[in-house]
Amino acid sequence: MKYITNKNSLLLMLFLAGTLLVGDVLLTLIILWLHYQGFFVDYLPHISLVSNILTFILISFAVGRLFKHFRNNAKQLHALDRKQQEAAWQTEGITQVMDILHEHDENLTDLGSKLTKFLCGYAGMTAVGFFVTTESKEELELITSLGFDLSFPQRISVRQGLYGHILHKEQALVIQNIQETTQEKYLVKSAFLNIQPQNVVILPLYFNHKLAGVVEGVFIEKMADYQLAFLEKIAESIAATIIEIKQNQENSRLLAESQMLTENLRAQEEELRQNFEEIRAVQEQLKEKMEQTELIKNELAARDKVLNIAALVTESDIFGNITYANEKFCEVSQYSIEECIGKPHNIIRHPDTPKELFREMWQTIKAGKVFHATFKNKRKDGSAYWVETNIAPVLDANGRVTRYIGVRFDVTERMEYLERVEHLLAESEEKTEQLQVQGEALQKQMKENEKIKNELAARINVLNQSAIVTEADLYGTIIYANRRFCETSKYSLEECIGKPHSIVRHPDTPKEVFQEMWKTIKNGGTFKGILKNRAKDGNAYWVDTTIAPILDEKGLPIKYISVRFDITEQVRQAKQIEQLLFESLEINKALKIKETELTRINAELLTTQTQLKEANEGLEEKVLLRTQEISLQKAEIEHKKNEIESSIRYAKRIQEAMLPTPEELEELMLDYFIFYQPRDIVSGDFYWVAESGEYSVDYLNTHKDFENKKRYCFFAVADCTGHGVPGAFMSMIGISKLNQIVKEQEIINTGDILRILNEEVHTAMSKYGQHSQTLRDGMDISLCCLDREKQILYFSGAIHPLVYIQENQLHLIKGDKRPIGGGFMAYKNQIFSVHQINLDKPTTIYLYSDGFQDQFGGNEGRKFMSKQFRELLFQIHHLSAQEQHSTLEKVLRGWLNEKYKQIDDILVMGLSI
The missing domain is CATH 3.30.450.40 (GAF domain)
Incomplete structure (x- = not known):
């Protein structure tokens, strides 16, 4: 280890270079640190100067790589931070969009x-x-x-x-x-x-x-x-x-159409229940009853089902050929649908029915009237059956007959029962003649028998078309009852609604009957039966009952409809006749004992009986004639009602054509609502808008977006004297005169407009001779003119006020205490004040007639009053126009509470500027 050659030094340098090139910076740094610590000096003393130079170069490379590594990390962190910011920006934006979609999910x-x-x-x-x-x-x-x-x-x-x-x-x-x-x-x-x-x-x-x-x-x-x-x-x-x-x-549109259809159906039902007693009844609107179109369809199907079960319904062309027949008709007549269609009605005519009856029928229905009679028909097998018949013509727009509808009720059992009773009475009378019953007791009994016979004949000749109708929820609780039910049961409408049908249940009726009834209707079937009921005063009455369920889209019952016919009188008569027959038999037994004593006065009694019979026949003829006269009068009243109703509806179309269209209103006013609810078909209240005047040149040069609009925007709300048809005609005069004054004469001063309108109305009324000081044909009106260039609102009023709200403060400007028109000639040359409102702040404006504030209702039946109405406007002024309209509608419905009727036309106009 003490001696290392240059070859070893070179290998060391190559090793260091290799570690640096492969990126192992840490290992390179460790070797360099050992070098400077003398490791290589002590143990590798023979490394040359070249190795030191290479070492310096390697250190430089290592530092450069380390700096580059730190710079790449910084760029990655910056990129990651930018992506997080972009993600946070997207998340915040999505949250705000979701809030906007949630808050404004009603109006595009x-x-x-x-x-x-x-x-x-x-x-x-x-x-x-x-x-x-x-x-x-x-x-x-x-x-x-x-x-x-x-x-x-x-x-x-x-x-x-x-x-x-x-x-x-x-x-x-x-x-x-x-x-x-x-x-x-x-x-x-x-x-x-x-x-x-x-x-x-x-x-x-x-x-x-x-x-x-x-x-x-x-x-x-x-x-x-x-x-x-x-x-x-x-x-x-x-x-x-x-x-x-x-x-x-x-x-909402479908619901509105559904509600309109429901109101029309209920109005027609009310007209039938009241038997056309008052023509004014056709103008009354019934309250909303059903929320969905499918429910209306199911209810109509249930009613049609009940009618098809109870009645024989046919339709025919103008020649009497059958074009439609329901299952009940085929079941009773024994003819199939194929055998009926295209055949004349004489296939069921019975030879015993007089031809004069059919001639009278054709004369009646060809004249556009309803024919009613009870007569005998013939089945396919030749057997007879009795029907109570109502035949009505269907007219086109020109009053021509296009087809006929016949509704018949099978009364065979009742008529056969009456025939048996008459036959028994005839036998009783014959036996009485044979036994030569004489004496005051026999004469009294014969008179009583004759009286009962006349009563039965009178009841048979009078058709009772009114039915007892109720509706109940799934638990049998009454949710609707008509006037006939209240009259028969002696319970008021308030005492019926919310109560179970058991309030009219008679203890004599077996419980098994009601168990069978519930089993039938819960399974979606129709229950029919004759039941004994008990009125509020404890008296019993009998009804022929048909109960059918109304099913939802899944075929499950959601409520029940019951149609009953009061047959108490028939049941009572039957019991009387049974008692009478029993007494007659007892008397016959006693009369046999006195036969020899009464022979002497037999001839005298026979003469008296003949006289009484002739008198009774004359009385029956008078009753029949009077019944026919009443039927003709009823048909004539119905015809006149249809003519009057058609005229009123035509007047409504004319009035609606003169009112501003929604497109005109949206063009002139941005954020507005009009709550318009006439009391009758036509209204004495009206609203009016118009434009006039040109902008100045300087203003147009700086406001190019106004070049397609007029400078002055007019809008008004008026309440004409009266309501219904008279008020509607006066409203047409008012609209026509306002258009003349503003659009043709181009008068913009609101005070001058009302002054000229007052003179024009006086002049128009004087043409018809209405100079009397007691007449009050005219109108109350509030009129506004918006100057778009100066942002100023001008107001003049005749009786009517103006309410406006600025900076959360409500302000009231009263109109002048003088009407437009009226019978008092002193009002003809009146001057009307002009009030000015600056619109430099957000402003909400309300014009209204007195219909809402004068409406009776609430728990105590008092008027709504003007102060309470202004407080209501202040509470809703911050809402959107659509929400304000809905709130006014809900408040009015709650104030009436189905107990009170609307007494006047209602009109409220609100707009934000």
Whole structure:
């Protein structure tokens, strides 16, 4: 070890170089440290100067490699930190987007406005356009934009150009350096204010491969990869929210249509229940009963099912040929559907039925009236059956008959029972004549028998078309009862709702009947039976009952509908007749004993009996004539009702045509709502908007976005005298005159507008001779004029006030205490005040008629009052227009509480400036 050759020294140097080249810096440093510690001097003394030089070079290499290693580590740490920052930026951005989607998941315009502002502020976009697909899915509609001028396209096809190319691939497109791009046919035509776009991103919004919209954004600087990744991550969430908002809007529209259909059905049901006693009943609106269209369909199916079980229904053409027959008709007549369709109704005509009856039927229904009669028909096997028949014509828009609908009830058992009773009575009378029953007791009994016979005949000739209808939940609790049920059971509607049907159960009815009933309807079947019920006063009554369940989409019952016919009188008559027959037999036995004593006065009694019979026949004829007269009067009233209702609905269409359309309102006012709820079909309240006037040249030079609008925007709310048809005609006069004054005469002073309107209404009324001081034909009105250039609101009012809210403070400006028009000629030349409101701060404005505040309701049946109404407006003014409208609707429904009727037309207009 003390002597090492130069060869060994060279090998040591090579070893050091090899360790350095392979990257083992630590081992190299250890060898160098041993060298400087004298290890190699002590043990390797013969190393030459070359080895020292090589050692120095190796140290330099080692230091260089170490510095490079530290620099690479620093770059990696910097890159890792940048990626973490980019990931944190994406996470924060996604969180904020999720918050925006959660807070604005009801309105596409609000959502688009928030997203465009966020993307410009957070993602660094210079301009953003937010598109959604139209209903046809063929175009994209611009909802909102930021940074683009008015020439930016409002609609873009999804099949053509750059958008069609991108949407076909369902992926985002980034165009960097637009000026260097050669594919000009694919470039987006985005018009900017003062900046030429350099980098454009077009982001399709897909959810479950369904296109919901597109976001187009512009970057001044080149777009980074993490920014594009962020946009792609939020695209699906935005698309899901857009689809959800559209689905909610579609559901709201369907629900509104469903509610309208439900109200129409309930209005018709109310008209039938009241038997057309008052024509005004057709104008009353029933409360909402069902929430979903499917539930309405099931309920209608259940009602139709009950009707098909209880009645024989047919339809025929104008010649009487059968075009439709239900199963009940085929079951009773014994003809199949194929045997009925195309055949005349005379296939079931019984030869005993007089031909005069059918001639009368054709005369009635051809005249557009309803025919009603009870007569005998013939089955396919020749046997007879009795029906109570109602035949009604179906008219077209011109009043011509297009077909006939017949509804018949099988009353064969009842008629056969009455025939048996008449036959037994005839036998009793014959036996009485044979036994020559004489005496005051026999004469009294004969009169009683004749009286009962007349009562039975009178009851048979009067058709009781009214039915007892109730609805119950799955536990048998009453949730609806009609007027006939309350009259029969002696319970009020409040005493019925929420109570079980057992309140009318009679103890004489076996429990097994109800067990069988529940078993049938719970399995989805229909229960029929005759039950004995008990009224509130303890008296019993009999009903012919049909109960059917309403099923949901899974076929499970959700509630039950019961239709009952009161047959108490028939049951009582039957018992009386049985008792009468029993007494008659007993009397016959006693009369046989007195036969010899009564022979002498037999001839006198026969003469008296003949006279009574003639008198009774005359009375029956009068009753029949009176019944026919009532039926004709009823049909005439129904015809007049239809004519009046048709005229009122036509007047409603005329009135709606004169009111501003939603497109006109949205063009003039951005954030607004109109709560409009007429009391009747037509309304005495109306709202009106218009534009007039030109901007100054200086203002147009600095505000180019106003060049397509007029300077002055007018809006008004008016309440005409009365409601219904008279109020509607007065509202048409008011709208026509306001259009004349503002649009044709171009008067902008609100006080002058009301002054001229007052004079015009007085002049219009005087043409019809209405000079009386007691007449009050006119209107109360609140009128506003918005000066867009000066940002000032001018207000004038006739009776009506104006409420506005600024900086969380409510202000009330009262109108002048004088109406527009009216019978008092002293009001003709009135001057109206003009009030001015500066709109330099966010302002919410409300115009309204007195319908809401004068409505009776609540727990004590008092008026809502104006103070409480203003407090309500203050509570909701911070909400969106749609939410304010919904809140007013809910408050009004809760105030009425299904106990009170709307007494006046209601109109509230609110807008934020």
